[in-house]
Amino acid sequence: MLKPESLSRIKVIGLEDDLDVIVERLHDFGGLEIRQCTDSRLSQRTSPEFLSTIMEKIILLRGIESHLISQAVPKPKSISLKKALARCDELDLGEKLEVLSDKREALERRTRERRELKKTLEYLVTFKIDPKLIESNTLSFFIGTISKQRLPELENTLLHITSSIHVMRQQVNKMEDIVVFAADSRFGGEIENELRRAGLIRITLPTVSGKPKEMLAGIDEELTELKTKKAGLQDERLKLSKKYWGEVLKLKEVLEIEEERLKSAQMFGVTEKTFALEAWIKKTDYTKIEKILHDAVGDMVILSTIKSNDEPPTVYNNPAFLSPFQDMVEFIALPKSNELDPTVLFAFVFPLFYGMMLGDVGYGILSLMLSILIIKKTSGLLKSLGIVWAYSSVPTIIFGVIYDEYLGFTLAEILGRTIYHAPLERIHNLQTLLVVTILLGIIHVTLGFLLGFKNAWDKGDRTHALGKLSWIGVEACVIVGAMVYFLKILDPIYAYILPLGFVALYFIYRAEGAIGVVELPTLVSNILSYTRILAIGVSSLAIAMVINKLLLPDSSNLFMFLLLTPLYLAAHLFNLVLGMFESLIQSARLNYVEFFSKFYTGGGRRFQPFKAVRKYTIAEGI
Amino acid sequence: MELVTGLIAVGAGIAIAGGCIGTGIAMGAIGGSGMGLIAEKPEEQGRVLFFMVIPETIVIFGFVIAIMLMLKGGLI
Numbered sequence: 001m002l003k004p005e006s007l008s009r010i011k012v013i014g015l016e017d018d019l020d021v022i023v024e025r026l027h028d029f030g031g032l033e034i035r036q037c038t039d040s041r042l043s044q045r046t047s048p049e050f051l052s053t054i055m056e057k058i059i060l061l062r063g064i065e066s067h068l069i070s071q072a073v074p075k076p077k078s079i080s081l082k083k084a085l086a087r088c089d090e091l092d093l094g095e096k097l098e099v100l101s102d103k104r105e106a107l108e109r110r111t112r113e114r115r116e117l118k119k120t121l122e123y124l125v126t127f128k129i130d131p132k133l134i135e136s137n138t139l140s141f142f143i144g145t146i147s148k149q150r151l152p153e154l155e156n157t158l159l160h161i162t163s164s165i166h167v168m169r170q171q172v173n174k175m176e177d178i179v180v181f182a183a184d185s186r187f188g189g190e191i192e193n194e195l196r197r198a199g200l201i202r203i204t205l206p207t208v209s210g211k212p213k214e215m216l217a218g219i220d221e222e223l224t225e226l227k228t229k230k231a232g233l234q235d236e237r238l239k240l241s242k243k244y245w246g247e248v249l250k251l252k253e254v255l256e257i258e259e260e261r262l263k264s265a266q267m268f269g270v271t272e273k274t275f276a277l278e279a280w281i282k283k284t285d286y287t288k289i290e291k292i293l294h295d296a297v298g299d300m301v302i303l304s305t306i307k308s309n310d311e312p313p314t315v316y317n318n319p320a321f322l323s324p325f326q327d328m329v330e331f332i333a334l335p336k337s338n339e340l341d342p343t344v345l346f347a348f349v350f351p352l353f354y355g356m357m358l359g360d361v362g363y364g365i366l367s368l369m370l371s372i373l374i375i376k377k378t379s380g381l382l383k384s385l386g387i388v389w390a391y392s393s394v395p396t397i398i399f400g401v402i403y404d405e406y407l408g409f410t411l412a413e414i415l416g417r418t419i420y421h422a423p424l425e426r427i428h429n430l431q432t433l434l435v436v437t438i439l440l441g442i443i444h445v446t447l448g449f450l451l452g453f454k455n456a457w458d459k460g461d462r463t464h465a466l467g468k469l470s471w472i473g474v475e476a477c478v479i480v481g482a483m484v485y486f487l488k489i490l491d492p493i494y495a496y497i498l499p500l501g502f503v504a505l506y507f508i509y510r511a512e513g514a515i516g517v518v519e520l521p522t523l524v525s526n527i528l529s530y531t532r533i534l535a536i537g538v539s540s541l542a543i544a545m546v547i548n549k550l551l552l553p554d555s556s557n558l559f560m561f562l563l564l565t566p567l568y569l570a571a572h573l574f575n576l577v578l579g580m581f582e583s584l585i586q587s588a589r590l591n592y593v594e595f596f597s598k599f600y601t602g603g604g605r606r607f608q609p610f611k612a613v614r615k616y617t618i619a620e621g622i
Numbered sequence: 623m624e625l626v627t628g629l630i631a632v633g634a635g636i637a638i639a640g641g642c643i644g645t646g647i648a649m650g651a652i653g654g655s656g657m658g659l660i661a662e663k664p665e666e667q668g669r670v671l672f673f674m675v676i677p678e679t680i681v682i683f684g685f686v687i688a689i690m691l692m693l694k695g696g697l698i
Contacts, residue, residue: 431689434686434689528683532685586675
């Protein structure tokens with residue numbers, strides 16, 4: 001758990017004739033990450049012609065899929081590649097669906113045109129404009145929408161151009177009016193320019209033959225007919241979808257799996273009669289793969305482990321319930337495969353710090369309920385955070401009992417009698433808690449240095465490993481110095497170990513150069529940073545106490561009770577949400593900055609398994 | 623003695639205020655740049671939020687000094 005899975009690089013050498021069956025079995029197994037064959041004695045395999053056929057069929061199926069309406073997919077079953085290809089040729093859906101789509105687009109276009117015309121005719125009816133006048137040569141008509149604010153100025157300007165102008169207007173909404181300008185056509189050009197300058201959005205008047213009211217009735221009939229036709233097309237599309245949707249998805253899946261297999265084979269090295277593939281696997285999977293290969297082709301295959309200069313990919317080695325914490329570690333970086341995976345430590349320390357900060361039984365229970373709601377209603381990163389909050393609410397409740405905090409009250413205040421004496425009430429033990437948080441910081445930072453030492457030692461870098469240990473030496477000297485000279489709680493005789501700090505300083509300089517020495521003061525700031533556990537906790541408690549003092553509903557006065565209860569609940573909810581977010585961010589920050597910086601480099605590459613992802617089909621032979 | 627207690631309280635207030643002002647200035651600068659990054663890459667908002675909280679150590683220093691002053695002065 002403290003390290004990612006151990007991986008090894010393997011080489012599989014087999015006969016060219018057995019390539020397809022070996023690739024199929026390994027793809028269905030899904031435990032390899034295929035890499036480019038690095039053997040310079042072998043040629044690179046070229047892309048098979050068959051691949052372009054497969055890709056063409058996939059494009060065709062994707063096109064069909066985009067035209068169908070999604071349906072429920074029946075139970076998966078196996079289809080062979082041969083059958084899938086034959087079925088693709090038999091399906092003549094492509095043309096049928098294109099015709100349907102063209103018809104649908106034509107109907108949509110006609111519907112849009114009729115609606116636009118209907119709108120324009122409605123304006124003509126509203127303003128009682130005789131369509132014959134629009135065709136007249138002596139009058140120019142302009143109709144459009146304009147903002148109410150600009151209209152008075154525009155009317156003024158137009159009156160300066162000609163006094164024979166008639167304006168009709170009607171409100172469209174609070175900001176705009178629809179306006180009709182009818183004027184002597186001799187001034188048409190000038191008026192048009194002014195209207196454009198004023199920002200009038202023109203509505204084009206159509207040539208109308210007949211009475212607008214009669215035409216409107218005709219358009220309404222046509223729109224109803226178009227709607228019926230569209231419904232008919234949709235029914236036809238739905239019928240085709242119900243018949244073919246499942247089949248199209250299954251065929252597409254089979255072909256995509258084959259496409260992936262053919263593409264992967266381009267990474268193999270080949271001779272005339274043989275092929276070689278290289279891959280990363282988990283060391284624990286070696287025996288399984290050996291069995292798969294021998295079951296497939298008997299003894300006509302060689303499997304061996306090889307050395308590689310490539311950085312292995314990373315496979316986590318953590319139980320499933322830690323995956324939300326894994327996501328949080330990955331927020332900084334994926335661990336490299338040869339370094340420590342901090343997920344387990346993070347999963348232990350993060351809720352502890354969170355619980356120490358929020359530390360309230362009432363808030364713990366409420367945050368648990370809120371987290372369960374978040375988990376049920378969301379997905380992805382938010383769901384992971386919900387799970388982290390749910391885990392962290394347990395130490396919150398525990399620390400709430402230790403601090404004797406129940407929504408800002410003590411238990412004695414709620415029950416009216418003392419049930420127990422809190423081991424560590426926050427408000428009255430600030431000094432103790434300050435020391436506790438600093439001690440936590442010392443322990444956590446020291447642990448970080450120890451892990452840094454282990455990382456460097458495992459990689460064979462003895463200088464850096466010694467450098468990490470030396471940081472602990474400097475840390476110890478700083479603590480002893482503080483206890484002797486500032487706090488005066490240690491015998492001055494201990495001051496004699498302080499010169500060892502210079503020895504540690506030398507090893508730090510050797511490992512990290514002058515920058516390491518310059519960064520010495522950050523040790524103090526890193527440790528003091530942990531006092532935020534106290535600061536955030538006390539501030540949350542102080543807000544809760546103020547809410548209780550000012551907004552606690554008084555049951556003796558009904559009016560005040562009804563007024564204050566929602567305020568009281570809202571204030572506590574606000575404090576809860578603030579506390580949850582602050583505790584989450586600050587606990588994470590303490591881990592990421594003060595702890596991870598001592599040993600964690602990250603920058604790993606995720607393991608990409610060569611795996612047949614099947615949702616609608618099952619592998620043949622199963 | 624009352625003057626001393628009062629001065630200690632003022633000192634504690636200055637310590638916290640100084641930390642808050644420093645943190646505010648730092649977070650303002652980071653937040654402004656962070657918003658620019660989020661406008662171009664919305665998927666980075668989590669990382670930006672994380673970088674924004676890094677300067678909060680400064681306010682913690684102020685808090686620690688204030689607490690130490692108040693403890694020394696018998697105010698808590």
